[in-house]
Amino acid sequence: MNPIAAKAQEKKYFSFDFQIIVLVGVLALVMIISAVLTDKFFTYPNIMNVLQQVAMIMLTGSAATLLMISGNFDLSVGMVLAFTGVMHAFMSKNGIPTNVSMILSILIGSGFGLINGYLVAFLKITPVIATLGTMYAARGLAYIIAWVDGGANVTTGLPIDFEVFGRSMVGSVPVFLIIVFIIIAFFYFVYAKTNLSKYAFAIGGNNRAAVLSGVKVSMVILLLYLFVGTLTGFAGMTLASRMGTGAPNVGADFHFDVIVAIVLGGTSIYGGEGSFLGMILGALIVGFVGNALNLLDVMFFYQIVVKGLILLGAVLLTRKIKDTIG
């Protein structure tokens, strides 16, 4: 490799390693301050609660990070989350065995992923517009299904085993959390070791160069959207099972939470660079901050401000690190 390119790559990796260290430091600081301010913070049930709350963000973020690295993103995840949950409840209620309904819900998420991917990769519609469109469609469909069912949620007449997946435990660890972390680990492998990840970076870094290098850009983007949709479908199905209801009004801020976690973790919204571990740490930081504020009974409106400040702070910090090292 040309020495200049090697140095540039070394600098890039150093920049990200340093960023991860900074994020770990921020997370540690948040946790220490929270532990000092309230003795309810550092308890096993509380930590487990936060992990459950951010699990869905990390799950969707696992695929959405690579998507954003490729220069694309998906605004429909919140509404797809709601729709797949509603469909899981609706199908279970109407005679489809619960385990079959779980798989079908995930596939519905995959369907949305395929549609998004096709719109962006093949019809060349801007990701914002394409996924806004599917976001509205998913939202409307969620309400329609609930309305067809007879109300605003799909709550009544659900089979007894509807809540089993979302509420089963292995010892003191929820089963769904174990499965979510296995999936996240798998996607870390995809990020760290596979060509798909390299292609995502290449496309995000320089789309034209990627095309000229022989990367099947459209297929890669389609695949990434498919993964995002599939994981979101899983998240929606799991959430409905945990809540014991299919509710169209969930997930209103979910896309924002996912984007915050990804951006906080150092992924550029323009593509070409990003960090999977950063996304995990970003999600944990946001989750623990929200948790601490709730434990301290800080009014909700301040929490919204804090979230916005965290996002801005993350972007400024990322830029500062790059300027210092780059």
Add this chain to the structure above:
Amino acid sequence: MKKLLIVLVALTMLAAFTVPVFSGGQGETGGAKKDLVIGKIPITMEANYHQAHVKHLISYAKEQYGAEVTVIDGAFSSDVAMSAVETFIAQGVDGILLHSIDEKVIDSMVKESHRADIPIVTFYIPTASRSVPHLQINEAETSFQMGVAAAKKWNEWYPGDQIYIGVVDYLAVEIVQKHRTGPFIAGVLSVDPTAQVVSKLEGSASVNKAMEAMQDMLQAHPEVNIVYGANADHALGALAALENAGRGKAVDGKCLTEIVVGTDGTEGELLKVYDPTCSMKITQGLQPAVNAKAEMDMLMKIINGQTPRDEWLELDTYDLFISYWDTPIEEAQEFIEYQYFSDVNLKEAIASK
């Protein structure tokens, strides 16, 4: 070709603006009597209650007055509601029924409507200036009653136990504080002045946000033993969190670790209220049929000249107090069938669990 296209577009736009001027229906031209058209703006169509309210309104308006009702969802947003009012004005409706979130903005909407000579009745949230007839659900009384019932039951089961109240709330909606949360807490305190409010967290009208809020509340305040949800989603979300934490249980209607209290009286809530193994035991049933008829009657009195359109007049309706111990399940069954068009059989559904 380009010039032709521009000319075509310009002609189309010109036609769109001028055709209505020359078409019929701008004034009274005689002929058949026009059906009344009423514009309805619910605060949201995303909740059971409002869907049922609109359904009752449409059928009642048709049966009683031969009136058509057009609905535009207010989407929990003042500017969406304002646009809806403007749309109805443009459509020349005969009256508007408005449920929106901000008193001052409602004043502006009323002014616009009156300027167009269209009467307007407000529901649940009045004008800041108190300038038009208004239908109010007096939830304060039932909320107070629920607080009293919860506190009495807890003291009966666990005499001497300190009461700790946790609320999953609508923190930004003043009228909910005034009509629901505040009176509920006052009801508890009227029975037990030593009761403490340990936490009020935002539920954001979402089951999963309510669940997450309750999870955090349980960490900060595991001692909480009366949980109030300011709507059905809040109560059910809170209950889900409690159940996930191994709580939320009752034995033959006696709650083990807390009493959960809801608001709305939806099917989902009533299934929990009447489940003897569940700690959700009290709610207040909003009555969409009663409210829809009352607001339509109020508007028609204005249209017919019996009531002035620009004077304050408040008419109250009431929610139904529902508790596991005091309200027979048959009454609750009748309630959801009539008010919410439900086909759920509460007894069978509970027995099958």
